[in-house]
Amino acid sequence: MALLSPRLQQSPLYGSCRCDCNSYVSGRVARARRQSKRWCSAIAVDSSPVLSSVSGIRWGSSKLQGLRTEMEDDVVIRSEGFGGFTFAAVFDGHAGFSSVEFIRDDLYKECVTALKGGLVLADRNLNAIRDTLCEAFQSVDAKLLSRLSETGTEDDSGSTATVIFVRSDVCSFHTLVTLAWYHSILAISRSGKAEVLTNPHRPYGSNRMSLEEIKRIRAAGGWIVDGRICGDISVSRAFGDIRFKTKKNEMLEKGVLEGRWNQKFISRVQFKGDLVTAVPDIYEMDLGPDVEFILLASDGLWDYMKSYEAVTFVRNQLRQHGDVQMACEELARVALDQKSEDNISIVIADLGRTDWKKLPVQGPNYLFEVSQAFATVAFVSLGIWISSLLSL
Numbered sequence: 001m002a003l004l005s006p007r008l009q010q011s012p013l014y015g016s017c018r019c020d021c022n023s024y025v026s027g028r029v030a031r032a033r034r035q036s037k038r039w040c041s042a043i044a045v046d047s048s049p050v051l052s053s054v055s056g057i058r059w060g061s062s063k064l065q066g067l068r069t070e071m072e073d074d075v076v077i078r079s080e081g082f083g084g085f086t087f088a089a090v091f092d093g094h095a096g097f098s099s100v101e102f103i104r105d106d107l108y109k110e111c112v113t114a115l116k117g118g119l120v121l122a123d124r125n126l127n128a129i130r131d132t133l134c135e136a137f138q139s140v141d142a143k144l145l146s147r148l149s150e151t152g153t154e155d156d157s158g159s160t161a162t163v164i165f166v167r168s169d170v171c172s173f174h175t176l177v178t179l180a181w182y183h184s185i186l187a188i189s190r191s192g193k194a195e196v197l198t199n200p201h202r203p204y205g206s207n208r209m210s211l212e213e214i215k216r217i218r219a220a221g222g223w224i225v226d227g228r229i230c231g232d233i234s235v236s237r238a239f240g241d242i243r244f245k246t247k248k249n250e251m252l253e254k255g256v257l258e259g260r261w262n263q264k265f266i267s268r269v270q271f272k273g274d275l276v277t278a279v280p281d282i283y284e285m286d287l288g289p290d291v292e293f294i295l296l297a298s299d300g301l302w303d304y305m306k307s308y309e310a311v312t313f314v315r316n317q318l319r320q321h322g323d324v325q326m327a328c329e330e331l332a333r334v335a336l337d338q339k340s341e342d343n344i345s346i347v348i349a350d351l352g353r354t355d356w357k358k359l360p361v362q363g364p365n366y367l368f369e370v371s372q373a374f375a376t377v378a379f380v381s382l383g384i385w386i387s388s389l390l391s392l
Helices: 027-035 038-042 098-114 116-123 126-151 208-219 248-257 263-267 307-321 324-337 366-391
Strands: 057-064 073-078 086-094 158-166 175-180 185-190 193-196 281-286 291-297 344-350
Touching: 057 073, 057 086, 057 324, 073 098, 073 344, 086 098, 086 291, 086 344, 098 116, 098 126, 098 158, 116 126, 126 281, 158 185, 158 291, 185 307, 193 307, 248 263, 291 307, 307 324, 324 344
Parallel strands: none
Antiparallel strands: 057 344, 073 086, 086 158, 158 175, 175 281, 185 193, 185 291, 291 344
16 A cells, blocks of 8 residues: 655646557567457457546556456545545455455445544554554455355455555655555656565565565465465465465365365364465655656566566656556556456556656667566576475
8 A cells, every 4th residue: 555745746638649559668568469469459448437637646547357257356546535645456356356346345445444534644654554554454354254254155265455545745755655465566667767666475486575474374384385375375465365364274174175185184284373364565655756657557467567668668658648548558458468368457646747748768678678587587486496495
């Protein structure tokens, strides 16, 4: 979740002319787009009406089902009830839509109440914000678990979430507070340079956050197999996922029936806590005047585009036409053309500080792309190897 207070400085709105989204895409993206243009016409972009402009910040959002049989993502952007702040969230569901359907409305309402209509955010006391929002998230999760248990439908469903709170002031300070769980990632454009602000919460990898998650899961009595909790799920913080919270023993018995393990194995398992938790990662940072826009998206985008590719693409879209909504939709289509097989959900907040027409077009950095690709392969392989060692 994030709280942003950028200096109010309006940039001109350009006409809503339709543009060619090939104006900038890296060589790799452009080739994929030429090879698979038919995908865009087959799957529509869901760009439900959102707040186009609030206090100088211009918003855009889009959702694509992609090649999945079901749409399990959702996007929420709302401003009422927070005393000038805007609530924006991307929910990335799994094993059905039930969890997302419940939390997309309930989380917003719970936050309005817990934050006292935005007063807690306005005080900028991070400890108070952290305590309040942790309670709000866990309260929503408890209600969701109760509902899943009562209905018995899609009780394996769950959802990750990344939430931001944004406000535009006439002050000179700029603040961002973020609550996040992987798989959705938050990035900013700082003078055209991409900066990823969220940490991935997953049970594999060699970064500090991943190692802490692995340690927490093992301390709770769980185990990791091939980067998945109990060989099942690759998400370690989420709403729902009742089988890793209040129905862990039932999960063990089901595993015996499915032949994943035997009675002797589960007799040695002693759970001491939830394997998947609803506690979010919350932090605050000041954003300087060089921050141009915020980009929040599910892994349907990030698994197929690097952060610098996405930021550069959005910048060049805005430089051409200044239409945030159009840039959002075109970014989703480019991810689809990259052969993304996941749902894609995107939110963009243009902070209104940049005269986009005066910016030069950015081109691709091929050397950086190649080095990033090799680094990613090496990083993931090393992370899975380390998590496997820790599970022994």
